[in-house]
Amino acid sequence: MHKSRLKKIVSIIVCFSCLCLFAACGSSGGIDTTASGTPTDTTSASVTTTASTSSSGDTATSSEPLTSIRMVTSTQGWALTKDKVLKTTDGGQHWMSMTSQNAPSYAQAKGTFIDMNNAWIVSAQQTENKVTIQHTTDGGQTWQATSLNVSDPAGVDMLHLISTDGWLEVTASPGAGSQGAYIFRTNDGGQTWKQISQSGSDGGIGNGGFKSGISFMNAKTGFATTRSTTGQPSDPGLYRTSDSGANWEKRSLTPPTGLTVEQMGTTPPVFFGNTGILPVYIVDSKGQQRFVLYRSTDSGANWTSMKVGDFEGDSVYVLDPTHAWVSDNNSGKLYYTSDGGTTWTASQSQTGKVNEMSFIDASNGWATTDGKLLHTSDGGQTWTSVNYTIQ
DSSP states (O other): OBBOOOOOOOBOOOOGGGTTOOBOBOOOOOOSSOOOOOOSOOOTTOEEEOSOOBOOOOOBOTTSOOSEEEESSSSOEEEEOSSOEEEESSTTSEEEEOOBTTOOOOTTEEEEEOSSSOEEEEEEEGGGTEEEEEEESSTTSSOEEEEEEOSSOOEEOOOEEETTEEEEEEEOOOOSSBOOEEEEEESSTTSOOEEEEETTSTTSOOSBSEEEEEEESSSSOEEEEEEEOOSOTTOOOEEEESSTTSSOEEEOOOOOTTOOEEEEEEOOOEEETTEEEEEEEEEETTSOEEEEEEEESSTTSSOEEOOOBSSOOOSEEEOSSSOEEEEETTTTEEEEESSTTSSOEEOSSOOOSEEEEEESSSSOEEEEESSOEEEESSTTSOOEEEOOEEO
């Protein structure tokens, strides 16, 4: 995610005040189908599941991949599989299912895990034209759910919450170089949701490119990004709102010095006060994919490029203004920086394709791959596999 689209959210997990946590995992290439999907109806605060008791599944081995992970402490954390919500209290060795009865599929889902009691999960049920928002305040013992009626919800971003304000981006099926998106907002702590913006409409973000999520630095100022490039060197797919998401303005980025840019893409910036870190994905004039962090010190009004990496960026995790990690799924390597992107160092371990990461500090982190859970205790220099079970 990004995306991709959560330690701050998205994007991409540092503090609840900007639940974009890590600018993680952008979406990948397009599918040659026409992007359609205009919300037919939005059912706000339609509670379809209330006070559902968790049901534990059968014990499974690590052959059941974790699709998402968020560690809260060195021992406690949450994770998702395609059909389960999980919690651990021993650093990821054992996971207990906290999945509600009659839970929706989590094949297309994102979690916003605030602490071990409070969590939100958004999932898209595309064939049912529905998005489900689940919320727990007791560690998953009970869940409340709200359904939004949305036409063709192919994907969702994680929820972004600041006090009682919150935002959600829902994406339609991608087409030939384009993808529709709808932005919803709550101002009552998630009890009700209202669509406030649609891509391609007046004041909305553009349809071009494939959407990678949103993030908010405060209740007024937020950003929307396009991970897969728009095909235009001058268009990084970056939008900014100053009215809580009602209207969006396209923003430009100055290309890195000495680099001829053919295409640019972005995932949601992560903010620490007025300082923002924006992951940027570049295709240069030779067709090589490159990765670079941009930095802002004025709340995202202006952005400055750091050093361009000679690697492709996939999953990205930003912990603070100086520490970040990025995977290159093409080479199977993972890179890390401790100086805000001025220099990058390759991990000594071959991590393979990383889907998502979670760090609790500059040393301790976890990463999910298609079939493994990895852990580092030295800031990403080396990684070891965690043989986990699910109960």
